[in-house]
Amino acid sequence: QIIVENCPLMQQVLKGRKYRCISLNASNIACDDVTGTGKGGVAYVALSEGESCYVHNLQTGKLENVFVGDEDGATATITSLFFYANRVYTGTMDSVLIGWDLSTSKKLFVAKGHESSVTCIHADNSKVISGSADKSIIVWNTDGKMLRRVLGHSRGIHCVQCGPRWCVSASYRTVFVWDILTEKEAETITGFNCRCRLVSEGNVTALQYGELEVITGDSLGAISVWWIESGELLKIFDAHNSPVASLQVDSTKSISCGLDMIVVVSDIMRGEVLHTLRGHTAPVLDVAFDRKQIMSLSSDGELRYWSWESPSNHSRSDIKAERITDENESDLRGDFGSKKENLNIEEDGREVSDSRSSKNKGTLMNRLVKFPFRRYA
Numbered sequence: 353q354i355i356v357e358n359c360p361l362m363q364q365v366l367k368g369r370k371y372r373c374i375s376l377n378a379s380n381i382a383c384d385d386v387t388g389t390g391k392g393g394v395a396y397v398a399l400s401e402g403e404s405c406y407v408h409n410l411q412t413g414k415l416e417n418v419f420v421g422d423e424d425g426a427t428a429t430i431t432s433l434f435f436y437a438n439r440v441y442t443g444t445m446d447s448v449l450i451g452w453d454l455s456t457s458k459k460l461f462v463a464k465g466h467e468s469s470v471t472c473i474h475a476d477n478s479k480v481i482s483g484s485a486d487k488s489i490i491v492w493n494t495d496g497k498m499l500r501r502v503l504g505h506s507r508g509i510h511c512v513q514c515g516p517r518w519c520v521s522a523s524y525r526t527v528f529v530w531d532i533l534t535e536k537e538a539e540t541i542t543g544f545n546c547r548c549r550l551v552s553e554g555n556v557t558a559l560q561y562g563e564l565e566v567i568t569g570d571s572l573g574a575i576s577v578w579w580i581e582s583g584e585l586l587k588i589f590d591a592h593n594s595p596v597a598s599l600q601v602d603s604t605k606s607i608s609c610g611l612d613m614i615v616v617v618s619d620i621m622r623g624e625v626l627h628t629l630r631g632h633t634a635p636v637l638d639v640a641f642d643r644k645q646i647m648s649l650s651s652d653g654e655l656r657y658w659s660w661e662s663p664s665n666h667s668r669s670d671i672k673a674e675r676i677t678d679e680n681e682s683d684l685r686g687d688f689g690s691k692k693e694n695l696n697i698e699e700d701g702r703e704v705s706d707s708r709s710s711k712n713k714g715t716l717m718n719r720l721v722k723f724p725f726r727r728y729a
Contacts, residue, residue: 467484
């Protein structure tokens with residue numbers, strides 16, 4: 353076995369290994385500080401490859417933790433990942449949900465209840481919600497106790513998001529918006545009530561809930577804006593040439609990323625692409641933004657900061673990209689050893705395309721339209 357792993361062909365395969373799941377910390381995003389460097393922030397990112405979950409420092413690139421295995425020491429490929437506050441949640445191919453405590457580096461629970469791969473996870477301070485290829489959604493408490501199983505989807509669940517009183521889930525071309533029913537005094541979840549059912553043209557691969565709308569990205573590269581009350585499709589426009597991997601929105605704009613290795617800034621009110629940010633050389637799996645910068649992470653372990661620099665007397669603002677990547681490609685490109693190493697940080701100007709002006713296409717990435725960042729309620 354050792355001879356096989358050291359042969360030239362296998363070394364070539366191992367060198368090209370990519371991350372399957374990446375999760376920026378959702379609590380940082382909610383606090384409008386994607387770097388997690390502010391008070392109460394968590395300045396880490398979680399990434400998974402195979403059966404292992406790696407936690408790196410966002411500022412230095414240092415490998416801080418490695419989580420692997422269930423309570424019996426068994427391992428399975430991680431198929432979903434969610435990072436919230438000081439907790440990391442991993443879902444595996446063998447239908448197990450595992451909670452990890454970043455502050456103690458210990459396993460919190462191993463939850464079993466699904467009958468197939470856990471494909472998506474979302475969590476807050478009081479609950480964890482997981483979706484599976486078995487077509488079900490399960491609600492757990494933060495100790496891993498099953499509270500409720502939710503049925504209704506006819507296909508495997510692809511993505512899920514939850515809040516205090518709502519949940520939104522997607523499978524294939526169908527999106528369900530749920531009201532979470534609770535007992536007023538005990539705040540105990542008593543049921544899920546389907547408020548709205550949306551039918552998309554493409555397979556929904558990413559979504560974001562708003563008070564009145566749901567914004568979805570699909571396998572065709574399109575972004576759609578839905579009115580929840582009526583189920584009406586308000587806007588749909590092409591943003592990517594591949595499936596949309598992740599998106600975040602505010603009241604007027606969306607930032608999305610995809611397997612086509614680009615980050616796209618779109619106006620969801622008008623339904624049009626404003627800018628395309630290029631520079632990644634692998635599929636971009638997660639993206640987040642605040643009023644200072646956009647952060648994007650790709651499957652090859654590259655992290656980019658796209659920072660907004662907007663003088664008050666200019667209508668346009670400078671943008672620069674910083675790249676975090678390992679010089680020797682050991683920690684963040686699949687050759688994972690026990691040694692913890694720092695990653696180099698360097699400035700790197702890349703290309704930006706402005707879809708509204710043909711003369712700006714292909715220019716050096718140093719300009720981007722300014723717009724105010726506001727949390728999408």
